[in-house]
Amino acid sequence: MKFKKFILLIFLYTFFCQGDLIANNNNVLVNKISKNLRCLICQGQSVYDSQSDFAVSMKLLIKKKIKEGNTEKQIYDYLKNQYGEWISYDTEINKKTYLLWLFPLLLFIFGGILIFRKVFIK
Amino acid sequence: MKKNIIYLTIVFIFIFIFILFYKGLYKTNIYIPNELNNKNIVQFSGKDLFSEVEINFGQLISNNKFTIINIWASWCLPCRSEHHFLMDLSNNSKINLVGLNYKDRPTNAKKFINDFGNPFSKILIDPDGTISIELGAYGIPETFIINKDQKIVKKFIGPLTKKNMREIEQITN
Numbered sequence: 001m002k003f004k005k006f007i008l009l010i011f012l013y014t015f016f017c018q019g020d021l022i023a024n025n026n027n028v029l030v031n032k033i034s035k036n037l038r039c040l041i042c043q044g045q046s047v048y049d050s051q052s053d054f055a056v057s058m059k060l061l062i063k064k065k066i067k068e069g070n071t072e073k074q075i076y077d078y079l080k081n082q083y084g085e086w087i088s089y090d091t092e093i094n095k096k097t098y099l100l101w102l103f104p105l106l107l108f109i110f111g112g113i114l115i116f117r118k119v120f121i122k
Numbered sequence: 123m124k125k126n127i128i129y130l131t132i133v134f135i136f137i138f139i140f141i142l143f144y145k146g147l148y149k150t151n152i153y154i155p156n157e158l159n160n161k162n163i164v165q166f167s168g169k170d171l172f173s174e175v176e177i178n179f180g181q182l183i184s185n186n187k188f189t190i191i192n193i194w195a196s197w198c199l200p201c202r203s204e205h206h207f208l209m210d211l212s213n214n215s216k217i218n219l220v221g222l223n224y225k226d227r228p229t230n231a232k233k234f235i236n237d238f239g240n241p242f243s244k245i246l247i248d249p250d251g252t253i254s255i256e257l258g259a260y261g262i263p264e265t266f267i268i269n270k271d272q273k274i275v276k277k278f279i280g281p282l283t284k285k286n287m288r289e290i291e292q293i294t295n
Contacts, residue, residue: 040155053261054260060250061252081161082255082257083155083258084153
């Protein structure tokens, strides 16, 4: 009898909490994606932080897209297509941005060489 | 000699960074998305403001040469200032003007139309703003010109001006 009750409890728990769990997972993903997007109205803030009309609607749209079964990458690609590369905080490496990516590396190598010469070669 | 080369390189790098940042100071850092020209319009559907019937946007553009979507709201002041331009556009037989009512109360939207006139052939509602975001808009008012191939020919951000009206005439003629 106890076992039956236990099974019933587990069944009820999974039945009622499954929806919540999926909703929670979706919310985590919405937050993750919106943190990586730039708000175009308050341009110093992410979509996650901003409370502008644009950001609020954007979060709703991301939620809708996730419900429709879109993956994270598909959502980023869609938004980049609509608003341009600039909307994403994660800058791609292409011919417009290679200097941005390579310059710190070059400075690092140059600084390393300087330090190496100073310390080890006398 | 070697020391001089190192010093010169460091000075050169500093000058380069200084010029880069100095130029950056005078560059406007407000980004305006302009990625949509010549792209296909996203397919969407919305409820009609008056009949509340769900309408697919594709149905609205099939027969006409140019379709103009105007995103507006009754609470948006710049929308009022551009409304007379929209009324003028509604007289142009080559244009099908469709309104997208953004985050508005239907009663307020209807009152706005009653007070200022209805330039639109259809008004769809966007209560949560997601249709506008899907279209690629980021504020209101915004106006999209779409050709019969369902491609966005031009997008105007902000209220329409006389200059914009001339551009619209050039495009649609």
